[in-house]
Amino acid sequence: FFFFCAMAMAKTNNSVKSTLLQWRQSIHSNSPRKIRASTFRNVLLALTVLSIALWLRFALLMDSAGDDRRTNYSQDQAKISTISKNAKVPQHKKQTIPQNLIPKKSSTPKATVAYAVSLTSCGHTGSRSDPNLHEGAAVLQHSIYLSSHSNPASTSKYAHKLFAFVHPEAGKCSDIFSRLGYEVQIHDTPFNVSDIRGQFLKEHIVKSGCCGEKEYLKLYAYTLLDYPIVVHLDLDSLVLKPLDDLFDVMMESVDGLTDEGAVARSRIPVMFAEPIPKQVDAFFTRDYNMINPGHKHVGVQGGFLVVRPSLAAFEEYVSIVLEGNFKQGNGWGAKGYGGYFGAQQIQGICSYYYDYKHPGTAVELNRCYYNAMVDSPRQESSNKCRDGRPTCQDCRETPVDQIKSVHFTLCQKPWNCPQWTGLSDATKQLCRSLHAEWFRIRDDLEKSIAIKHGAVLSKPSGQLMPEVFHGYCKERGGYIPIRVNY
Numbered sequence: 001f002f003f004f005c006a007m008a009m010a011k012t013n014n015s016v017k018s019t020l021l022q023w024r025q026s027i028h029s030n031s032p033r034k035i036r037a038s039t040f041r042n043v044l045l046a047l048t049v050l051s052i053a054l055w056l057r058f059a060l061l062m063d064s065a066g067d068d069r070r071t072n073y074s075q076d077q078a079k080i081s082t083i084s085k086n087a088k089v090p091q092h093k094k095q096t097i098p099q100n101l102i103p104k105k106s107s108t109p110k111a112t113v114a115y116a117v118s119l120t121s122c123g124h125t126g127s128r129s130d131p132n133l134h135e136g137a138a139v140l141q142h143s144i145y146l147s148s149h150s151n152p153a154s155t156s157k158y159a160h161k162l163f164a165f166v167h168p169e170a171g172k173c174s175d176i177f178s179r180l181g182y183e184v185q186i187h188d189t190p191f192n193v194s195d196i197r198g199q200f201l202k203e204h205i206v207k208s209g210c211c212g213e214k215e216y217l218k219l220y221a222y223t224l225l226d227y228p229i230v231v232h233l234d235l236d237s238l239v240l241k242p243l244d245d246l247f248d249v250m251m252e253s254v255d256g257l258t259d260e261g262a263v264a265r266s267r268i269p270v271m272f273a274e275p276i277p278k279q280v281d282a283f284f285t286r287d288y289n290m291i292n293p294g295h296k297h298v299g300v301q302g303g304f305l306v307v308r309p310s311l312a313a314f315e316e317y318v319s320i321v322l323e324g325n326f327k328q329g330n331g332w333g334a335k336g337y338g339g340y341f342g343a344q345q346i347q348g349i350c351s352y353y354y355d356y357k358h359p360g361t362a363v364e365l366n367r368c369y370y371n372a373m374v375d376s377p378r379q380e381s382s383n384k385c386r387d388g389r390p391t392c393q394d395c396r397e398t399p400v401d402q403i404k405s406v407h408f409t410l411c412q413k414p415w416n417c418p419q420w421t422g423l424s425d426a427t428k429q430l431c432r433s434l435h436a437e438w439f440r441i442r443d444d445l446e447k448s449i450a451i452k453h454g455a456v457l458s459k460p461s462g463q464l465m466p467e468v469f470h471g472y473c474k475e476r477g478g479y480i481p482i483r484v485n486y
Contacts, residue, residue, distance in 0.1 A: 111229070113159070115231045120170060134481075134482070136236055155242060164184045165185055174186070190219050209342040221305065234304075236408040272364075277361065282361065284304060286299065287300070294388045301371055367395060406438075412431075417474075446483065
């Protein structure tokens with residue numbers, strides 16, 4: 001074929017030369033000459049053959065490159081196949097984040113914060129199989145890890161240490177907490193009820209609130225003196241984001257006022273835009289659902305307490321209880337710190353301690369972002385703001401990515417696989433999103449445990465709202481417990 005092309009081009013070359021010669025003679029003689037038609041045909045034929053030759057050459061080059069790509073692809077597939085055969089767990093594609101977008105943190109944590117829970121009994125079933133114990137404690141523990149310095153993917157500056165204050169009556173089910181990494185401390189109630197001097201409190205403290213006098217186990221948070229800050233949470237809580245802003249402000253009493261602390265103060269959402277004092281000994285939220293609008297002294301929500309450990313504070317709390325100055329209808333010190341659920345326990349005494357005994361040392365956080373419970377801001381019967389103000393923020397409109405921690409009270413416990421019947425659409429929508437976060441973290445926990453033990457987990461089989469429950473709730477039969485041992 002190429003020989004034929006060469007001959008054709010040679011013939012055409014002679015024709016072109018003849019034609020140029022005719023043009024030259026025509027110019028010098030000023031007499032026009034006719035160019036033969038065969039010359040044009042030869043030129044056209046040569047150009048056509050040349051175009052075909054160039055196209056075939058390009059096709060041969062592309063086919064050769066394709067052979068190289070197919071060879072490399074086969075080699076890569078062989079490598080992937082070898083890796084998959086040797087892997088103990090399924091391989092997941094990971095997204096690569098540019099290094100300049102990853103926040104840098106020190107390899108050494110700024111401090112270690114203690115996280116504590118209290119166990120007053122072995123749950124509703126009276127045994128270690130109660131999901132309030134193993135499911136709640138496991139997912140809470142993992143959420144704390146994900147938001148601490150211990151997690152390489154977290155931006156937090158603070159490491160964490162877990163504690164469980166366990167009443168002697170609940171000692172038989174505390175082994176679950178030990179396996180989850182909690183340091184178990186067996187404590188009796190920090191006072192004897194029989195020593196309480198006030199008759200009304202002595203008679204009623206054992207039968208009010210969620211747990212009677214046993215709820216005062218939470219006071220042992222003040223005795224963890226080896227840690228600058230203690231966060232006490234209920235087992236139906238979840239940490240979604242690092243709490244570093246709170247810790248930075250509380251650490252200022254140790255480090256002095258810093259730029260870091262000033263930035264943290266500007267970011268903390270505080271109720272009613274109250275100024276943050278120079279030294280903060282506690283952060284908490286209040287439970288406006290337990291009072292009527294306009295109630296003067298609102299109780300602290302006992303499921304979320306961030307405190308500075310202090311043996312003096314612990315002893316003062318105990319002395320207040322033993323004094324027993326709790327008046328029916330008027331609460332602690334007869335100053336109005338009562339009249340709601342839990343007033344004789346942590347909810348009431350913490351409010352009395354920080355608002356009356358030590359004012360200006362604690363901060364009420366905005367409950368839309370911390371210890372979020374998705375409650376309505378207005379009383380249904382009167383449509384008045386529960387906090388007594390003329391206008392109130394609706395926490396049900398808070399974007400999930402702005403919420404720091406959650407308390408599953410109104411939204412119900414995740415391991416009950418609720419469907420939120422009877423709740424408003426606004427409440428139901430945010431509850432669904434927060435339950436999805438709990439189950440996302442539960443799923444991450446189970447996979448991380450499986451990888452640690454070299455196990456392969458099958459896809460969960462639950463069909464009830466999989467976009468919320470991630471396959472861990474069945475249409476019939478309810479919740480699917482965590483399938484791997486801790």
